Amino acid sequence: MVADRPVLAVRGLSRIHGPACPSCRDLTGDAAGTNVCPRCGSVVAVADVAFDLWPGEILGIMGESGSGKSSVIRLIHLDDQVTAGSAVFREHDGTEHELATTGEETARRLRDTRFGMVHQNPHLGLNYLVSAGGNIAERLLCSGERSFQAIRDRALGLLTRTEIPPGRIDHQPRQFSGGMQQRLQIARALAPRPELLLLDEVTTGLDLSVQARILDLILEIQRELGVAMLVVTHDLGVVRLLAGRTLVMRHGRVVESGLTDQILEDPQHPYTQQLVMSAL
Amino acid sequence: MSETCTEPSRTTSSPSASLETRHSKLETPAPVLTVAGLAKTFTLHHQNKSIPSVAGAGFTVSAGRLTALIGPSGAGKSSVLKCIYRTYLPQTGSMVLHGADGDLDLATCSEHAALRVRAREIAYVTQFLHCLPRQGTVDVVAAPLVALGSTRDAARAAAEERLRELDLPARLWDVPPATFSGGERQRVNLARGLVHRPRLLMLDEPTASLDRRSADLVVAAIHAAKAAGVAILAIFHDPDLVAALADDVVQLTRPEVPCAA
Numbered sequence: 399m400v401a402d403r404p405v406l407a408v409r410g411l412s413r414i415h416g417p418a419c420p421s422c423r424d425l426t427g428d429a430a431g432t433n434v435c436p437r438c439g440s441v442v443a444v445a446d447v448a449f450d451l452w453p454g455e456i457l458g459i460m461g462e463s464g465s466g467k468s469s470v471i472r473l474i475h476l477d478d479q480v481t482a483g484s485a486v487f488r489e490h491d492g493t494e495h496e497l498a499t500t501g502e503e504t505a506r507r508l509r510d511t512r513f514g515m516v517h518q519n520p521h522l523g524l525n526y527l528v529s530a531g532g533n534i535a536e537r538l539l540c541s542g543e544r545s546f547q548a549i550r551d552r553a554l555g556l557l558t559r560t561e562i563p564p565g566r567i568d569h570q571p572r573q574f575s576g577g578m579q580q581r582l583q584i585a586r587a588l589a590p591r592p593e594l595l596l597l598d599e600v601t602t603g604l605d606l607s608v609q610a611r612i613l614d615l616i617l618e619i620q621r622e623l624g625v626a627m628l629v630v631t632h633d634l635g636v637v638r639l640l641a642g643r644t645l646v647m648r649h650g651r652v653v654e655s656g657l658t659d660q661i662l663e664d665p666q667h668p669y670t671q672q673l674v675m676s677a678l
Numbered sequence: 679m680s681e682t683c684t685e686p687s688r689t690t691s692s693p694s695a696s697l698e699t700r701h702s703k704l705e706t707p708a709p710v711l712t713v714a715g716l717a718k719t720f721t722l723h724h725q726n727k728s729i730p731s732v733a734g735a736g737f738t739v740s741a742g743r744l745t746a747l748i749g750p751s752g753a754g755k756s757s758v759l760k761c762i763y764r765t766y767l768p769q770t771g772s773m774v775l776h777g778a779d780g781d782l783d784l785a786t787c788s789e790h791a792a793l794r795v796r797a798r799e800i801a802y803v804t805q806f807l808h809c810l811p812r813q814g815t816v817d818v819v820a821a822p823l824v825a826l827g828s829t830r831d832a833a834r835a836a837a838e839e840r841l842r843e844l845d846l847p848a849r850l851w852d853v854p855p856a857t858f859s860g861g862e863r864q865r866v867n868l869a870r871g872l873v874h875r876p877r878l879l880m881l882d883e884p885t886a887s888l889d890r891r892s893a894d895l896v897v898a899a900i901h902a903a904k905a906a907g908v909a910i911l912a913i914f915h916d917p918d919l920v921a922a923l924a925d926d927v928v929q930l931t932r933p934e935v936p937c938a939a
Contacts, residue, residue, distance in 0.1 A: 660764060
């Protein structure tokens with residue numbers, strides 16, 4: 399593992415929905431107070447986002463609904479087309495991929511074997527037509543595993559790891575509680591031993607004790623596997639607990655970035671100050 | 679006890695410091711942290727206010743010595759510690775850590791460098807214990823070692839040793855510290871700060887809210903850390919503790935509040 403290079407280096411990342419005119423960037427963003435271009439009506443979902451993510455690091459992306467935080471990880475996960483900018487993903491073996499221009503075949507391989515995505519809504523991340531074990535097996539098959547025994551063993555290991563009783567391996571996800579479905583989603587995401595885990599509001603809407611177990615699980619995964627993670631959330635408590643560094647987004651722009659405790663205790667930007675003051 | 683004044687000029691002369699080292703090897707302790715001209719002002723955008731917190735602090739903290747920050751409430755003692763830890767972003771000044779990998783100015787270093795230094799070289803112990811909820815006390819104390827790559831068993835063994843030194847009853851070791859008394863929490867906090875043998879230890883009133891016996895245990899632990907060569911920067915509100923523990927004293931004064939802008 400090359401620890402002195404970022405897993406992910408993002409520069410000038412932008413996504414504009416709509417015709418996009420030359421004024422889009424100048425007329426939107428934090429100063430303009432909107433992400434809709436008044437001239438052409440395009441929605442500037444993400445503009446000029448830059449960050450590095452290092453091996454084993456958890457980076458928080460915080461912001462209100464519509465700030466563009468989820469759009470950033472959709473672009474990284476190759477679920478959406480980059481309009482401009484660059485995002486270089488570096489595999490353990492040093493192979494680099496420019497995610498902004500990567501082809502569909504490479505995109506599929508990266509999603510299947512190198513990335514793991516956990517959605518707020520487990521319906522987006524799980525297959526409800528197959529069993530819990532089948533959900534994990536699907537990911538393992540996509541990453542090239544063919545031995546039935548190896549798949550079954552790995553599935554049992556992941557269920558145990560995510561505190562799902564192994565006896566429920568053949569049950570369907572709809573028979574699981576909300577917290578268990580979320581943990582199954584994490585197990586599924588971890589199956590091919592990804593190098594980058596993308597977590598989108600994974601604790602939102604869960605009750606407090608379930609949230610706590612999910613957050614504990616995420617930290618244990620970081621400690622044991624050293625996976626780099628991007629954690630998108632609107633919850634200051636989640637970034638405080640999980641992330642060493644945090645980006646604050648608004649109107650598609652990063653308005654502030656820094657060490658998480660600095661963002662929370664000495665916020666510099668008026669918006670972050672307002673956000674932190676409303677929460678505490 | 680020597681009096682260190684707060685003018686930055688005294689702390690920026692590294693060439694003469696190395697000269698001194700050559701002349702009196704035994705007497706001159708190695709500087710671990712050199713702070714000069716440190717200033718911090720909070721800008722509250724929504725209220726259109728500037729609140730000065732620290733104005734021009736400067737001092738040196740050396741290996742095996744304790745530098746005490748003293749001054750009235752509001753003089754910015756805790757803010758100085760938070761600036762050094764990078765929880766606060768200072769406006770001006772330098773805070774150079776003379777670390778294992780060379781000099782690093784904490785005022786301007788990258789976020790990753792700051793995180794690395796926090797994990798390896800600086801421990802910051804406040805009156806409040808911030809830790810993961812639901813984690814047993816031994817694991818809370820062992821966490822800095824685990825983060826540096828120790829095995830869980832080795833880290834727990836080292837943590838138990840620290841807890842024993844601070845006389846925390848063994849029946850509490852596996853319980854999360856959430857239910858502990860203030861004095862017990864503070865000792866857990868100090869044990870965690872010492873467990874990975876940091877180069878610089880920052881203490882914010884480590885004996886506040888402690889009974890006499892607990893305070894004595896904390897004082898003994900501070901003496902032991904000094905003897906082991908740890909550089910300590912501390913805030914005490916008890917003048918007796920300053921007299922008993924401090925090798926250098928830095929007096930901070932409340933920054934002048936400018937007229938309404």
